[in-house]
Amino acid sequence: MISIPLFLTEQSPCSYLDKKNSQSAFVHPSFSLNTTIYSQLIEQGYRRSGSEVYTPHCPGCSACIPTRLPVNLFTPNKNQKRCIKKNQQTTVIIKPAQFEQAHYEMYMRYQKHKHVGGSMANSSQDDYISFLASNWCNTLFVEFSINNELAAVAIVDLLDNALSAVYTFFEPKFSQYSLGTFAVLWQIDHAQTLNLDFVYMGFWIKDCRKMSYKTQFSPMQGFKNNEWQVLDV
Numbered sequence: 001m002i003s004i005p006l007f008l009t010e011q012s013p014c015s016y017l018d019k020k021n022s023q024s025a026f027v028h029p030s031f032s033l034n035t036t037i038y039s040q041l042i043e044q045g046y047r048r049s050g051s052e053v054y055t056p057h058c059p060g061c062s063a064c065i066p067t068r069l070p071v072n073l074f075t076p077n078k079n080q081k082r083c084i085k086k087n088q089q090t091t092v093i094i095k096p097a098q099f100e101q102a103h104y105e106m107y108m109r110y111q112k113h114k115h116v117g118g119s120m121a122n123s124s125q126d127d128y129i130s131f132l133a134s135n136w137c138n139t140l141f142v143e144f145s146i147n148n149e150l151a152a153v154a155i156v157d158l159l160d161n162a163l164s165a166v167y168t169f170f171e172p173k174f175s176q177y178s179l180g181t182f183a184v185l186w187q188i189d190h191a192q193t194l195n196l197d198f199v200y201m202g203f204w205i206k207d208c209r210k211m212s213y214k215t216q217f218s219p220m221q222g223f224k225n226n227e228w229q230v231l232d233v
Helices: 035-042 078-086 101-114 125-132 172-177 179-193 209-216
Strands: 006-008 024-027 047-049 052-056 065-070 091-096 139-146 149-158 162-170 198-204 221-224 227-230
Touching (some): 035 149, 035 162, 047 162, 047 198, 078 172, 078 179, 101 125, 101 149, 101 162, 101 172, 149 172, 149 179, 162 172, 162 179, 172 179, 179 198, 179 209
Parallel strands (some): 162 198
Antiparallel strands (some): 006 024, 024 052, 065 221, 091 139, 139 149
C-alpha cells in the first residue's frame, strides 16, 4: 500500500450548493504522481484538476459523489440514440494534450456562452492549459468537427482500466448537436474499443441541476461509503 501525503485547503463558499462551504484534500505536491497511481486514486473517489489531484473533504456535507459508468453494461436511451443519429457525420480526431489557439478561442466563446460571469470566462492561455492538461497524466484532446469545422473538444484521461472525462467545450453555434452528450457517448464507445472497464464522469450532486445529465447514462455508479454502488436517483 502506497502512503500518499495529503493537505487540506481552507474552507470557502461552495460553487454548487448555496449556503455551504467547501474544503478539499489534495495530494501534496511533493508526491510524484503518474497515470498508474492516479488510476488507483480515481477508484477511491479522487479527481484531477490540472496536475493536482484532490477529493472533497467538506465539513458536515457529503453531497459530492464520484461517478463512473461500467461501459459494457451501458445501453443508450432514446435521446442518446437521437444524438448519435444527429452526429452521424461528425468526425473525430484524437490529439495530444497540447495548447492550440483554435481550441483556446473556442473555449473562451463557450465560457462566455454557458457560464456568463463565471471566473473561467477570464481565463488566460496559461489558465486554460493548466486547468485541462497535466505534466504527468496520459491525456487526450479529442476534436469533434462538423462540416469540416471545429465544433467541440473533449479532454479525456486514458487510465489503466478506464477513460476519465475531464471537460468538454463546444462552439455555441453547434448547440443543437448536443455535443456534450455525444462526447460522453464517444468516450463510452472508445473505452469499449480499448477493452477498458469504465468511463469516470466526475462528481455528481443530487441537488445541482447542471450535473443531472450524468444520471441519464445508466447504470451510473457512485462511490459512497467507500464502495462503488449503482446510484439511487
